Amino acid sequence: xxxxxxxxxxxxxxxxxxxxxxxxxxxxxxxxxxxxxxxxxxxxxxxxxxxxxxxxxxxxxxxxxxxxxxxxxxxxxxxxxxxxxxxxxxxxxxxxxxxxxxxxxxxxxxxxxxxxxxxxxxxxxxxxxxxxxxxxxxxxxxxxxxxxxxxxxxxxxxxxxxxxxxxxxxxxxxxxxxxxxxxxxxxxxxxxxxxxxxxxxxxxxxxxxxxxxxxxxxxxxxxxxxxxxxxxxxxxxxxxxxxxxxxxxxxxxxxxxxxxxxxxxxxxxxxx
Amino acid sequence: xxxxxxxxxxxxxxxxxxxxxxxxxxxxxxxxxxxxxxxxxxxxxxxxxxxxxxxxxxxxxxxxxxxxxxxxxxxxxxxxxxxxxxxxxxxxxxxxxxxxxxxxxxxxxxxxxxxxxxxxxxxxxxxxxxxxxxxxxxxxxxxxxxxxxxxxxxxxxxxxxxxxxxxxxxxxxxxxxxxxxxxxxxxxxxxxxxxxxxxxxxxxxxxxxxxxxxxxxxxxxxxxxxxxxxxxxxx
Numbered sequence: 001x002x003x004x005x006x007x008x009x010x011x012x013x014x015x016x017x018x019x020x021x022x023x024x025x026x027x028x029x030x031x032x033x034x035x036x037x038x039x040x041x042x043x044x045x046x047x048x049x050x051x052x053x054x055x056x057x058x059x060x061x062x063x064x065x066x067x068x069x070x071x072x073x074x075x076x077x078x079x080x081x082x083x084x085x086x087x088x089x090x091x092x093x094x095x096x097x098x099x100x101x102x103x104x105x106x107x108x109x110x111x112x113x114x115x116x117x118x119x120x121x122x123x124x125x126x127x128x129x130x131x132x133x134x135x136x137x138x139x140x141x142x143x144x145x146x147x148x149x150x151x152x153x154x155x156x157x158x159x160x161x162x163x164x165x166x167x168x169x170x171x172x173x174x175x176x177x178x179x180x181x182x183x184x185x186x187x188x189x190x191x192x193x194x195x196x197x198x199x200x201x202x203x204x205x206x207x208x209x210x211x212x213x214x215x216x217x218x219x220x221x222x223x224x225x226x227x228x229x230x231x232x233x234x235x236x237x238x239x240x241x242x243x244x245x246x247x248x249x250x251x252x253x254x255x256x257x258x259x260x261x262x263x264x265x266x267x268x269x270x271x272x
Numbered sequence: 273x274x275x276x277x278x279x280x281x282x283x284x285x286x287x288x289x290x291x292x293x294x295x296x297x298x299x300x301x302x303x304x305x306x307x308x309x310x311x312x313x314x315x316x317x318x319x320x321x322x323x324x325x326x327x328x329x330x331x332x333x334x335x336x337x338x339x340x341x342x343x344x345x346x347x348x349x350x351x352x353x354x355x356x357x358x359x360x361x362x363x364x365x366x367x368x369x370x371x372x373x374x375x376x377x378x379x380x381x382x383x384x385x386x387x388x389x390x391x392x393x394x395x396x397x398x399x400x401x402x403x404x405x406x407x408x409x410x411x412x413x414x415x416x417x418x419x420x421x422x423x424x425x426x427x428x429x430x431x432x433x434x435x436x437x438x439x440x441x442x443x444x445x446x447x448x449x450x451x452x453x454x455x456x457x458x459x460x461x462x463x464x465x466x467x468x469x470x471x472x473x474x475x476x477x478x479x480x481x482x483x484x485x486x487x488x489x490x491x492x493x494x495x496x497x498x499x500x501x502x503x504x505x506x507x
Binding site for chain 1: 358359360361364367369370451452453454456466468469470471472473
């Protein structure tokens with residue numbers, strides 16, 4: 001009996017022979033908003049149909065995506081933190097960074113608006129007011145693109161939120177969706193990218209409080225990983241993927257993706 | 273708020289419509305976790321049996337370590353395996369990161385200590401009963417281990433189930449080494465995490481219910497197997 005079970009287990013393992021990474025496939029180290037909003041579900045089938053290249057997306061925060069790519073665990077990087085991306089390229093990990101598309105960040109809050117910031121279009125002033133009122137604010141706290149942006153906004157606003165860490169400033173150390181869930185659960189303001197917000201299903205009574213500030217611009221970039229640093233990179237397929245994203249066809253595919261009739265990402269690759 | 277009822281309805285809908293995606297995710301979950309359980313048994317049972325019948329200096333330390341490793345945090349196992357399998361790690365040349373194989377490796381490491389520690393306890397208790405008999409038959413250690421494993425086989429099934437339960441329910445390790453890639457490394461727990469992060473709590477809970485049902489089915493199947501086998505053995 002015992003031997004039979006072991007035998008059966010061994011056969012089961014052998015029959016389900018391990019799946020190795022396929023040759024015509026690439027790993028895209030990506031920020032979460034592009035995956036959670038469903039953008040990849042829309043554009044990847046078009047790309048795969050055209051080229052036969054399978055793009056496997058690993059969606060993590062921008063900080064982790066960059067570190068994974070530095071460990072050579074990806075062929076293409078698609079994130080949204082321009083200074084970090086430029087450093088990635090300058091350090092030799094990427095062959096070059098190109099603007100891909102943009103949308104914007106927003107600050108969402110509960111309908112009762114405890115800090116009285118709803119309708120404001122000045123992000124720095126709104127953050128100052130939230131801090132001044134001691135209203136709850138849930139931060140990603142995970143070195144993601146959104147978190148980097150949020151930290152820079154606090155800095156520009158001249159507020160040190162870490163002084164209120166654990167009190168009104170709540171760092172969840174989690175992804176965008178988890179932070180929204182937590183923030184909404186505790187009635188805190190949350191800064192999020194618009195794409196994640198529009199496609200987010202657990203909004204409850206939350207509304208957009210602050211939007212429309214130039215400072216809230218959210219630029220996404222695409223970078224093929226440098227084969228000189230990472231010989232394992234599937235160069236041809238990686239270049240095909242980033243090239244297609246930046247092509248008129250890829251840009252059009254990005255533009256036509258809508259949730260609830262709203263466009264989530266606005267292509268802005270340099271045209272040439 | 274979402275009601276549990278909504279999720280139950282959604283769970284039924286998911287199962288009854290038999291969506292291809294769900295079948296794929298369930299299939300991969302079972303493939304990964306059953307494989308990991310198989311490997312963990314291959315490693316853990318001999319180890320547990322060996323420690324059960326052996327007496328050596330520092331044995332208590334070994335026991336303490338074995339028992340402590342049962343509490344390995346999945347995310348730590350995931351990180352350790354990631355660092356080995358990463359392209360920049362020592363085993364990176366294998367190209368295993370972000371594959372089901374990597375997930376099986378991580379879960380095997382996670383549950384092998386559970387199998388070893390629990391089987392050690394069961395076999396040691398049994399050995400207390402048998403020790404004198406073994407000595408009178410002049411069995412060598414290998415024969416003793418084999419006899420113990422065979423006689424404890426029904427109790428050891430529960431050990432296998434404990435290991436499988438831990439493997440199929442964990443998310444921390446597989447999401448790091450598997451990457452939760454759609455149609456490649458997405459399993460039930462990583463789907464639940466993903467749907468939660470999309471704010472689709474009803475769907476997340478519904479997948480959780482499907483997972484629970486599958487775990488229940490596996491347990492029931494093993495229970496039936498055990499009852500049938502035990503009846504035949506004692507007739």
